[in-house]
Amino acid sequence: MSKLSQFSRSLAIVKKDMLIFYLKGPVVIMGLLFPFFLFGAFLIGRDLSHAYLFVALIAMTAFFTSTAVGPTIIPWEARSKTFERLISSPISITTVLFGDMQASFYFGLIITSFISLTAIFLGIALNLLIFIPVVILALLTFSAMTILMSSYPPTDVPADVMMLSSLVKFTLLFISGIFVPLEKLPWYARAVSAISPLTYMVDALRYSVSMHGYFPLWLDLIAMLLFSLIFFFFGVVIHKRVLEKRFT
Amino acid sequence: MNIEIIKAEHLTKYYGDFLAVNDISFSVHKGEIFGFLGPNGAGKTTTIRMLTGILNPNSGRIEVFGMDMKKHKIEIRERTGIVPEMANPYIDLSAMRNLRLMGRLYGMKGREIEERSVELLKLFNLYEKKDTKVRGFSKGMKQRLSLAMAMLPDPELLFLDEPTSGLDVMSARLIKKIIREEQKKGKTIFMNTHNMQDANELCNRVAIINHGKLIAIDTPEKIKEIGAKSNVIEFSLSPFKFKEGIVDGRVEILGDKVKVYTAKVDETIKKIVNYAERENLKIVSLNVEKPSLEDVFMALVGEKNE
Ligand SMILES: Nc1ncnc2c1ncn2[C@@H]1O[C@H](COP(=O)(O)OP(=O)(O)OP(=O)(O)O)[C@@H](O)[C@H]1O
Ligand SMILES: [Mg+2]
Numbered sequence: 067m068s069k070l071s072q073f074s075r076s077l078a079i080v081k082k083d084m085l086i087f088y089l090k091g092p093v094v095i096m097g098l099l100f101p102f103f104l105f106g107a108f109l110i111g112r113d114l115s116h117a118y119l120f121v122a123l124i125a126m127t128a129f130f131t132s133t134a135v136g137p138t139i140i141p142w143e144a145r146s147k148t149f150e151r152l153i154s155s156p157i158s159i160t161t162v163l164f165g166d167m168q169a170s171f172y173f174g175l176i177i178t179s180f181i182s183l184t185a186i187f188l189g190i191a192l193n194l195l196i197f198i199p200v201v202i203l204a205l206l207t208f209s210a211m212t213i214l215m216s217s218y219p220p221t222d223v224p225a226d227v228m229m230l231s232s233l234v235k236f237t238l239l240f241i242s243g244i245f246v247p248l249e250k251l252p253w254y255a256r257a258v259s260a261i262s263p264l265t266y267m268v269d270a271l272r273y274s275v276s277m278h279g280y281f282p283l284w285l286d287l288i289a290m291l292l293f294s295l296i297f298f299f300f301g302v303v304i305h306k307r308v309l310e311k312r313f314t
Numbered sequence: 315m316n317i318e319i320i321k322a323e324h325l326t327k328y329y330g331d332f333l334a335v336n337d338i339s340f341s342v343h344k345g346e347i348f349g350f351l352g353p354n355g356a357g358k359t360t361t362i363r364m365l366t367g368i369l370n371p372n373s374g375r376i377e378v379f380g381m382d383m384k385k386h387k388i389e390i391r392e393r394t395g396i397v398p399e400m401a402n403p404y405i406d407l408s409a410m411r412n413l414r415l416m417g418r419l420y421g422m423k424g425r426e427i428e429e430r431s432v433e434l435l436k437l438f439n440l441y442e443k444k445d446t447k448v449r450g451f452s453k454g455m456k457q458r459l460s461l462a463m464a465m466l467p468d469p470e471l472l473f474l475d476e477p478t479s480g481l482d483v484m485s486a487r488l489i490k491k492i493i494r495e496e497q498k499k500g501k502t503i504f505m506n507t508h509n510m511q512d513a514n515e516l517c518n519r520v521a522i523i524n525h526g527k528l529i530a531i532d533t534p535e536k537i538k539e540i541g542a543k544s545n546v547i548e549f550s551l552s553p554f555k556f557k558e559g560i561v562d563g564r565v566e567i568l569g570d571k572v573k574v575y576t577a578k579v580d581e582t583i584k585k586i587v588n589y590a591e592r593e594n595l596k597i598v599s600l601n602v603e604k605p606s607l608e609d610v611f612m613a614l615v616g617e618k619n620e
Contacts, residue, residue, distance in 0.1 A: 071421055078418030086406045146405065150398040151463070154366050155419040156391035310329075310369060 072161045079157075079165025080172065087135050087142075088173060092228060097134025098177065101126045108245065116188040117275040122244050124201070125268045127181045129239065132174025132205045136212020137231040139166045140305070144222035144312045159309065160302050163213050167298065170209035178205065190275055196283070197274035203287060204267035207294040211263065213301030220308035238262045243269065248280040263293040317344040318380075319471055319502045320365060325374035327360050327526075334360045336526035337374070342519075347493065347503045349517035351510075353615055357526040358506040359399050362475050365504065366396050378471070392420065395464035399475035399506070403459050405449040409440055412448060412459060413466055420467040427466070434462040437492065454485035461489060465496070472496065474505040478512055490516060510608040520607075524615045534607050546609055547574045547582055549600040551590060561585045564613070570598075575605070575613065 087093055105123055143149035152162060178201055185192045215231040241255070242264035248256055259265045269279040270286035279286065320342040327335040335357040342348040352358050363369040365376060367387040376383035378390045403412040410431060417427030435441040438458040448456060457477070464472060477493070478486040493503055493516060507513055513520050514534050521531040530537055544563070554570040563576030576582050579602055590597050605613070 075419055075421060078415055081418075082404065082407070082415050085411065086404060147400050147402045148404055150368065151396065151401040151460075152419075154368055154391065154396045154398060155416065156388045156421070157419055158388065313363070313368075 075157050076161045076165035080168045083169030093134045097131045101130040121271045128178045131177040132208040136170035137215040137227045138224040140216045141224045141227050167209045170212050174205040193274045200270040203290045207263045207290045210294040210297035214297045217301050217304035220311040266290050321377040323375045325371045338528045346518040349513040349520035350506045351520050352523040356523045394471045395469035396473045397460050397464045403448045408445045410444045416463045416466050438462050454481045472503045514607045544575045546603045550598040551595040552598050
């Protein structure tokens with residue numbers, strides 16, 4: 067079976083995910099409303115530069131939107147008994163997961179692109195040559211992360227995965243240099259930050275608004291690339307491994 | 315023409331320590347309806363999941379269309395339609411969108427998908443509901459749509475896991491009629507069922523599985539012959555009063571009817587008549603029949619159960 071036809075079949079999965087999951091309540095709440103409330107809370111009573119705010123806004127938006135859809139797709143499919151038919155069609159598990167990952171990615175891309183327009187109102191000189199690749203790479207990383215998130219435990223209760231993935235997401239949010247810049251953190255906190263993919267997005271975004279980053283830009287990009295490959299690879303491996311447990 | 319479409323050799327499947335399918339081998343020929351028959355928990359669904367490549371057997375080998383399942387899963391599935399047990403269409407999508415999704419997953423072209431979908435929706439009496447979300451469908455409608463989804467790419471081989479279970483007579487009949495028509499077009503059908511009547515009416519050959527073991531595999535007629543040396547004597551007494559041990563052979567008491575499975579027809583009937591006379595009971599009815607598929611099934615499965 068050619069790679070190309072598997073890719074075009076993954077688009078059928080994307081379309082299905084868009085039609086079914088983009089408008090589900092939890093997705094809208096976790097992916098759209100939540101980051102804005104959080105951002106509002108972050109904003110109140112602070113005197114921060116526009117560039118700094120913009121970076122925080124984009125990072126939170128990209129992070130929450132691209133991780134809103136993904137974690138619950140497979141558990142939801144298992145629960146509503148659609149999963150078995152899906153994986154008995156002529157596509158590989160990898161294709162299914164690649165489709166689900168793209169669905170997360172496009173959701174993030176649409177909303178983040180829209181929110182990026184705030185750069186105009188905030189009067190930010192945005193270097194698009196940096197900004198666009200950084201956002202795309204970051205969205206890919208976070209989307210790939212959702213594949214890993216949905217892989218274990220092999221539950222068919224979407225709320226369980228939702229809870230676990232929220233826990234991970236919030237932990238990452240607070241250690242990623244959005245609220246406190248990396249250079250102001252003690253060394254041990256910085257070491258913890260290094261394990262969060264969000265850290266590298268935030269850092270790279272600073273370059274796009276002509277601020278200084280903590281790591282070199284190339285390192286940020288490579289780190290995100292590696293994270294996305296690792297997330298997807300292990301996500302697929304674990305999904306394959308626990309597949310049998312999803313049929314009871 | 316005896317082309318082997320499915321060939322299963324020594325399939326064995328464990329769930330943890332539990333042996334669900336125990337070293338079964340069989341083959342299914344082109345153009346036949348092959349029934350896989352067994353009580354709940356016998357291992358039917360597990361077997362179909364192995365044959366469709368969803369579960370890997372712990373040992374054994376599967377060939378479909380002459381290709382090894384391990385190496386050619388995707389190619390095999392391109393030519394196969396599957397209705398899993400209890401699989402639902404997507405309830406948030408319309409019937410038409412469910413069909414389109416299937417078509418895309420099978421790599422069909424847009425036009426082809428539209429035409430074939432309309433044809434199938436009409437065949438399954440779902441055309442008026444084509445743009446309705448499946449959420450509102452009845453069980454029978456969902457099952458008909460499921461079958462339509464499996465048939466969309468016009469596959470050579472269909473796997474159906476209990477296609478008529480839990481459906482009303484109308485839906486079940488429609489589905490059976492369509493299965494027969496598919497066979498006439500030269501398609502091969504593998505179906506799981508625990509409905510004897512379906513198996514008897516539809517299948518060219520049946521395999522009987524119990525506790526993960528194959529215990530018989532043949533045409534329904536031949537399987538009935540396994541029990542042909544025994545006859546079924548069914549009778550009813552009024553007022554009803556009967557105990558095992560009055561006659562020889564296996565006795566089943568069903569309400570106010572008694573079924574006796576025995577080879578000795580003459581002797582048994584005389585015993586029943588004597589008993590009725592002695593106890594002053596009226597014989598309401600008395601029939602001697604060849605065993606049905608169900609009777610044989612019960613005899614085979616019942617034996618192995620103890
Ligand atoms: N995922 C699983 N984990 C553990 N045990 C399982 C699993 N799936 C099935 N079993 C067990 O394996 C045995 C065979 O199950 P299977 O579903 O194949 O039976 P079946 O013949 O299809 O039954 P039914 O007529 O009820 O559909 C059963 O005892 C069942 O409890
Ligand atoms: Mg079953």
